[in-house]
Amino acid sequence: MKKFNLLFIFIVLLSLGACRSESDTSAEMTVDHTVKTGKVTGKVMSQNGVNPIGGASVFTFDDKYKIYYTTSDADGNFTLEAPVGIHTIHIQTGNGSNFRTEISATVKNNETLSLDAAQTKLNQVAKIAYVKGSYDKIEDIILSLGYTATEITNNDLTSLPTLAQYDIIFLNCGSRNNYSSNPALYAAAEANLAIFVANGGSIYASDWDVSYLVGGTSNTSTCAPAGGFVPDSKLCSKNIGNSGNVGATVTNAGLTTALGFNTLNINYDLGAWQKIITYDPAYWEVLVKETSSNDALMIRTNHFSVTGLPTIPIGNAPTTTFTTVCITLPGNIQISLSVPQAIVPYLIALGATVGPCSGAANSGYIYYTTFHNHASGNIGNSGVILKYVILNL
Incomplete structure (x- = not known):
């Protein structure tokens, strides 16, 4: 009987010892949930490696698909706080559907990784075309950035x-x-x-070529001329602008970041130019205005929508592996980005939505500027604005 009691006591003590040992082990294996991060720095450049690109989105995701986000300054420089590990660093302008670059980077705790300038060049994903004009050569700016564009004709626009x-x-x-x-x-x-626009294509028209949007001949002199495809109630432009310097104010925060300034002089060196008379502020966003009069000088929209138009794939849409999503950052700031299709369900689970943050679901952008890069003549700082237009369509 005594032997039995001793054996029983030994077994109980052994069990208590085992429990204590398990408890100690679990304490030692407590996981530190503090996210470890490092920094990634670089300078966003155009494809030619010469022009810095301001206002570009730079971001990555951690293993739980939380976004880490920043933007480049006017000189193209950025510093991104990123989670430790091997991650893809995304660099994009606009919503990323036309210009974007992806870089694989190993981020180490409390260390700074400096990306080489060759890595941070912004790649052209879009297929770009232009119609040759008499007073404007946007293709010169496209080529000066190191990108390519194909000349097409008005006859091509009919196909x-x-x-x-x-x-x-x-x-x-x-x-x-x-x-x-x-x-x-x-x-x-x-x-x-x-x-084209209703299916996600984007267009840029300058000065007299507003007539493609609202109708008229080579320029427009009345509101609601015949033709065009933008509703007459949304925009009226008349060829009554006078030559000379116009003091202008940049009214879009993203454009201001990209440029590094918010006031400039625009030189209208031609005899007449299309002056915006009226526009629908719910349809158009004003990016640049005349300082003294508040007249709009540069506007854009992605609200174009018409029922009954055919649905067709545009440009690189049929082969892309990226999807445009809207993500909300702290401070309730919404950004439209292009992300790999494989991670879209995870981002949706965190509150992202498919499609751009604003505008019609399938609409591309329409940009219209009353100024342009004259075939000859000085346009001053407005040339920098036109670089922004190219990269953000």
């Missing part, structure tokens, strides 16, 4: 399969020539441009 090859179309001032000899050609071009 939807041709138009659909591209993501961005630039309409140079003065390209809408000989309108009276072939109005049917321009009517067909406008109809196709409507389909």
